[in-house]
Amino acid sequence: MKPNAFGSYASPSYAEGPPRQVPGFASLHRMVSMLLAERVPANGSVLVLGAGGGLELKALADAHAGWSFHGVDPSAAMLGLAQQAVAPHSDRIQLHEGYVDVAPDGPFDGAVSLLTFHFIPREERLGTLRQLRRRLKPGAPLLLAHISFSQSEPERSAWIARHVAWPTAPDADLAQLEAARQAIGTRLSIIAPEEEEAMLREAGFVGVSLFYAALSFRGWVAYAA
Template sequence: MRNEELKKVFDQQAVSYDKQWEGMAPIRAALYLLLESQFIGLLEDARILCVGVGTGAELAYLAERFPGWHFTAVDPSGAMLEVCRQKAVQNGFLARCHFHEGYLDTLAAEASYDAATCLLVSQFLLDAEARTRFFHEIARRLKPHGILANADLASDTESPAYEVLLRSWLTLMSSDGLRPEGLERARTAYARNVAILPAQQVAGLIRAAGFDAPVQFFQAGLMHGWFCTRQADLTRRPNGLC
């Protein structure tokens, strides 16, 4: 799916997005709890980059627990960012947020962030080299040894386990049960629009972008989460980058 098509989809879903995925709240809560434990040692006034922030669920969680942190929320969907902004207003942390409508490559490339979140974003980049470049753009904006927390859907789609995990995952996302035709439509959509790769391959793309070896700290169904730090020296050109 091209960038503009993806932006249009998320613009249309923005108002109902949180309600649409409220059934996934227990998984999200577990992810955020572990995310918090990885970020606990950051400075009291840390700067956090939230890439593909959407409606700002992880931003709101972190803003509540770390009242001195400042956030840059990046998303190409203006409608999604507006929902995120309203959360910041309602919960009293608007003054600690900067909202950037656009893709990451339109954000100033200065190494000024202590940490970054990127949750269920890179999976929409179907080309592996483009995905590595995307992670490299995050690395460029982190301070040396800055932290990246990334989560994506991942699996070996050729393995028998994938069918089991996919059925379970899609059933979890469906509010009225999963019919056979629905499973086929979802399987086709995932194959066409989501780059579901084996977990070790996703970790390899992240490492190639200028990070130390990612550590998987989370898995629930198809969702995997990795934690890693930016290498001190980004002058070496990562594999797959021009």
Template sequence: MPTPQEPMQKPTIDFDTNPTVPTSEYDEMARIALPGYEAMHTMALSILKSHLPKTANLLIVGAGTGMELIRYSQSNSEWSFLGIDPSANMLEIARTKIEQHNLSECITLQQTYTHELPSTPLYDAATSILVMHFIPDDAKLAFLQSIAQRLKQGAPFILVDIFGKKGTPEFERIITYIQSYWEEMGRTEANIKEMLATFEKGIYPVEEARVYELLQQAGFTNVIRFYTGIWVGGWVASTC
């Protein structure tokens, strides 16, 4: 498996200071901004269940406000989780939710980046949902390598991100579709302008072919796309 470079994995949007996306509103905004958000998590969970035994240890990269952690742990009482995120505010919300649901015994939270984790233990599975598109293209490979290095051989990995090539006619049409979708979701013209401005400043999507290339270079195989929500894709792969 490739040895990871020393990566620059800091997000281009700081969720602790960014006024456009307050952490307290992140869950609601994600459901509006990302078509099929709830269904995507159900699909990801079903894929993990099909791969994993009754007892498993999962790494959740970009744990955010904890929605993913709570949903997965409620469905699998014998799975254990490490949720990592660089945002202290996000993790504070997640910690409150976890305590409210009495899930502290099976979920551990840590404010860190993947490449800063120790090389052991190795995990049975990992997810990176709506994280990598915040990382510039020249640092994406190191990010994926840092995850692959912390997984057991054959472990499943769920990756979900905005994808496409900015500036192309195809992607411009997709932006038109997503604007229309946001309008249907009740967003005002001012809201939509703010969301698009955030996208232009701090989101770095790549074409699907590049996603496959990066996953393979990082040490993953058997890549399959399982979800598309206009401009968001979801892929499952496994470590070599």
């Protein structure tokens, strides 16, 4: 599912949210594109989990004219936005409504999931990673980026406050800020970076490396064993 980084769901203005809320958003897409291209061939296929909105699909399709994509998202409304965003590349992009289990078996040359895993309940994450691994060719890269920070206090509360503060105007309503902090702390499934990496290894990935860190967001590249 692809609500925005604060947990708000699809709207026609969705595309304006991530660039404002995620530090270095455009550069994150460039890094993902570069790291995929190290292993994905010129005519490769890429699976995108949490493809609603279509921002990463569009960025990757714009950059790699020979790649084909399968995008998965449980929200029909978000997939509608994605369909509009990727219209110039519609002949090589297929969209699927549902969760990872509705994705084609592949095997794919690479997979991406951006700003999605913090919406997946902790107890479902390992299974989701294993489903992704099963759909990848050996050695294929998986790129993840989402909210991840220490779950020990006082670090946890400090990171939530920073996450809320980043896109917020200086004159923002204090009550709204407090509501946002509460929402982040209760509605999202956030785990510590070291647990993220351990879970990737348990799911069958190797070469796990941090490639992106921006305030509350972290990004990893790992490879199917």
